[in-house]
Amino acid sequence: MRNFDEHNITEAVLGRVRNASDPRVRQVSEAVVRHLHKFIREVDPTFEEWQQAIQFLTDTGKMCSDTRQEFILLSDTLGASMLVDAINHRLPEGATETTVLGPFYVDNPPVAELGDDISGGAEGIPMYCHGIVRDSGGKPIAGAIVDTWHSDDEGYYDVQHYDEGGTISMRARFQTDENGEFRFWSIVPNYYPIPDDGPVGKMLGAQGRHPYRPAHVHFMISAENCEKLVTHVFIAGDKYIDSDVVFGVKESLIKALDHQHAGTAPDGREMDKDYAILNYDFVLSPGK
Amino acid sequence: MRNFDEHNITEAVLGRVRNASDPRVRQVSEAVVRHLHKFIREVDPTFEEWQQAIQFLTDTGKMCSDTRQEFILLSDTLGASMLVDAINHRLPEGATETTVLGPFYVDNPPVAELGDDISGGAEGIPMYCHGIVRDSGGKPIAGAIVDTWHSDDEGYYDVQHYDEGGTISMRARFQTDENGEFRFWSIVPNYYPIPDDGPVGKMLGAQGRHPYRPAHVHFMISAENCEKLVTHVFIAGDKYIDSDVVFGVKESLIKALDHQHAGTAPDGREMDKDYAILNYDFVLSPGK
Numbered sequence: 001m002r003n004f005d006e007h008n009i010t011e012a013v014l015g016r017v018r019n020a021s022d023p024r025v026r027q028v029s030e031a032v033v034r035h036l037h038k039f040i041r042e043v044d045p046t047f048e049e050w051q052q053a054i055q056f057l058t059d060t061g062k063m064c065s066d067t068r069q070e071f072i073l074l075s076d077t078l079g080a081s082m083l084v085d086a087i088n089h090r091l092p093e094g095a096t097e098t099t100v101l102g103p104f105y106v107d108n109p110p111v112a113e114l115g116d117d118i119s120g121g122a123e124g125i126p127m128y129c130h131g132i133v134r135d136s137g138g139k140p141i142a143g144a145i146v147d148t149w150h151s152d153d154e155g156y157y158d159v160q161h162y163d164e165g166g167t168i169s170m171r172a173r174f175q176t177d178e179n180g181e182f183r184f185w186s187i188v189p190n191y192y193p194i195p196d197d198g199p200v201g202k203m204l205g206a207q208g209r210h211p212y213r214p215a216h217v218h219f220m221i222s223a224e225n226c227e228k229l230v231t232h233v234f235i236a237g238d239k240y241i242d243s244d245v246v247f248g249v250k251e252s253l254i255k256a257l258d259h260q261h262a263g264t265a266p267d268g269r270e271m272d273k274d275y276a277i278l279n280y281d282f283v284l285s286p287g288k
Numbered sequence: 289m290r291n292f293d294e295h296n297i298t299e300a301v302l303g304r305v306r307n308a309s310d311p312r313v314r315q316v317s318e319a320v321v322r323h324l325h326k327f328i329r330e331v332d333p334t335f336e337e338w339q340q341a342i343q344f345l346t347d348t349g350k351m352c353s354d355t356r357q358e359f360i361l362l363s364d365t366l367g368a369s370m371l372v373d374a375i376n377h378r379l380p381e382g383a384t385e386t387t388v389l390g391p392f393y394v395d396n397p398p399v400a401e402l403g404d405d406i407s408g409g410a411e412g413i414p415m416y417c418h419g420i421v422r423d424s425g426g427k428p429i430a431g432a433i434v435d436t437w438h439s440d441d442e443g444y445y446d447v448q449h450y451d452e453g454g455t456i457s458m459r460a461r462f463q464t465d466e467n468g469e470f471r472f473w474s475i476v477p478n479y480y481p482i483p484d485d486g487p488v489g490k491m492l493g494a495q496g497r498h499p500y501r502p503a504h505v506h507f508m509i510s511a512e513n514c515e516k517l518v519t520h521v522f523i524a525g526d527k528y529i530d531s532d533v534v535f536g537v538k539e540s541l542i543k544a545l546d547h548q549h550a551g552t553a554p555d556g557r558e559m560d561k562d563y564a565i566l567n568y569d570f571v572l573s574p575g576k
Contacts (some may be wrong), residue, residue, distance in 0.1 A: 002529070002530060002537045002538060002539050002542075003537075003538050003539050004367070004370050004374070004535045004536075004537075004538070005374050006371060006374035006375050009367050009370055009371050009535060010367065010371070011365060011534065012367065012535060013366060013367035016495065016497050017495045017496060018494030019497060020495045020496050021496055022494065025494045026495075027331070028331055028333075028337075029491075029494075029495050031327055031330050031331050032327070032366065033367065035323050035324075035326060035330075035373055036323075036366060037367065037368070037370055038323060039319055039320070039323040040368060040371050040372060040375070041371070041375070042319050042323075043315070043316055043319050045372055045375075046374055046376060047372065047373075047376055049316075050363070050368075050369075050372045054357070054359045054360055054363060056343065057348070057349060058352045058357070059349075060345070060349055060350070061345060061346050061347075061348055061349005061350055061351075061352065061359075062349055062350070063347045063349075064349065064350065068343070068348070069299040071342045071345045071346050071349075073343055077340070078301060078320065078321055078324060079292070079297050079298065079300065079301035079321065079325065079397045079402065080324055080325070080328060080338075081291050082297055082336075083294060083297050083298070083325055083328050083329070084328060084333055084335065084338045085335075086293050086294035086297065087294050087328070087329070087332055087333075088334060088335055091423070136396045140497060162399075166305065184500070203317075206308060206310065206313045206317075207304065207305045207313065207314075207317050208307030208308050208309055209304050209305070209307060209309060235487050240509055241290070242290060247292045247297060247300060247301065248292075249290045249291075249292075250290060250291050250292070251290050251291050254290075262298050
């Protein structure tokens with residue numbers, strides 16, 4: 001076929017991608033073409049604008065590294081990640097709600113012992129974080145794998161300091177004990193801007209949006225015969241709790257810190273300064 | 289706002305991007321969000337599929353370099369480039385039709401003299417290419433800038449050989465003479481696969497598509513008070529003329545080679561082997 005114009009090209013492209021042997025590839029390809037062409041027809045871009053779009057995507061790809069995933073940031077800030085999360089989690093009653101993975105998860109985090117301090121000596125308010133992991137029947141799960149990671153007192157993740165010689169901190173993997181409990185020490189995380197020195201930061205600026213996320217602790221929890229849970233616990237009272245740049249906040253995931261004076265902590269540790277306790281129990285959905 | 293779910297998140301994201309101060313940024317941002325979310329709702333991706341999509345875009349960005357633009361290839365192979373071309377070129381009667389720029393244009397090509405051989409000594413059938421550039425009133429344009437670039441006898445562009453020490457060839461910038469004519473020698477280009485060792489090549493494979501473009505010579509022509517013309521001249525009879533992977537072929541841009549025996553060429557050059565003539569006249573639209 002020749003002589004493609006604005007009226008017949010979509011059908012022509014659909015005709016080509018229908019040759020895909022895998023039905024899912026065919027379905028997704030057709031949807032990409034239809035929606036992309038509809039978008040172009042609606043927006044009616046000039047050549048220069050289309051070139052800018054190409055350059056934006058190129059810059060976004062170039063920004064990606066082992067410790068920075070700019071396309072995840074783009075997906076997050078356009079609400080796409082939370083939408084994908086929502087359609088994949090029509091959860092049974094009582095199961096802990098999910099939220100975005102975010103761009104700062106690192107595969108194979110360091111394994112730590114229950115009760116360890118994972119702050120790496122970072123400054124801030126000490127935080128004792130603990131909770132119980134249960135199955136949907138309410139039974140504590142022993143040996144569940146609990147990955148956690150969070151920002152420091154200034155809102156930076158460890159990976160954002162690697163360039164300046166920083167090492168792994170505020171990031172670890174635990175295993176729950178026979179009572180299904182995990183516990184560790186760290187510091188209270190702070191709200192923070194998502195990395196905004198790249199294309200996504202420029203986009204947010206152009207859209208008149210702030211780049212902040214309210215303070216939270218990430219959790220990824222897995223156990224036999226259960227769905228892997230990816231979520232955060234948000235710290236109540238944060239100034240950005242109602243305007244999270246990635247739309248990740250859910251009421252059920254907000255928890256107040258329990259502020260304590262210096263003294264004996266719940267795990268017997270003697271604290272010579274004030275500290276906070278973050279307690280959150282998780283319920284995993286049954287595996288599919 | 290909190291508690292985003294699959295029903296309210298699109299409106300929430302639209303509410304944020306409406307803060308854009310530039311009305312065009314606002315319009316495009318809203319359209320991106322609406323179409324992207326519609327696409328996600330239709331396709332209903334699993335987490336793993338969404339992760340694959342993120343990885344595909346990341347890999348596409350990583351593949352881009354000074355001599356390789358994988359996002360343009362993606363836009364081309366999804367018919368998006370030709371659609372953008374079509375909606376930007378509702379041309380006046382008689383003007384030469386346009387087609388995609390493609391990923392192999394290089395800024396500031398070497399300036400050559402009319403009649404020069406730009407083949408760089410590449411093997412193949414010699415080709416004498418000439419034509420007249422006219423305005424929409426039919427008047428020849430002296431001093432028009434004519435950029436041309438094309439593949440070699442095996443279907444490769446010069447930039448694809450840079451890694452192995454190749455240099456600029458089959459690529460030049462001319463100025464039309466007082467009669468509006470351009471003329472140069474090169475070799476007859478061949479059909480070729482778009483670079484298919486990257487993400488776009490994988491996509492085409494999954495979609496059951498071949499990666500070929502029919503043989504053509506690129507032209508980008510500009511002159512005062514005229515619209516810049518970006519087009520190709522396709523060589524008639526090519527086996528891929530009806531299945532161009534980037535949907536670029538238009539009937540009016542197809543021209544047959546005029547095959548000649550050794551002897552005196554139209555510009556007086558003595559040819560000791562058979563050669564071909566490609567003659568195409570261009571008509572530029574009035575500038576806006």
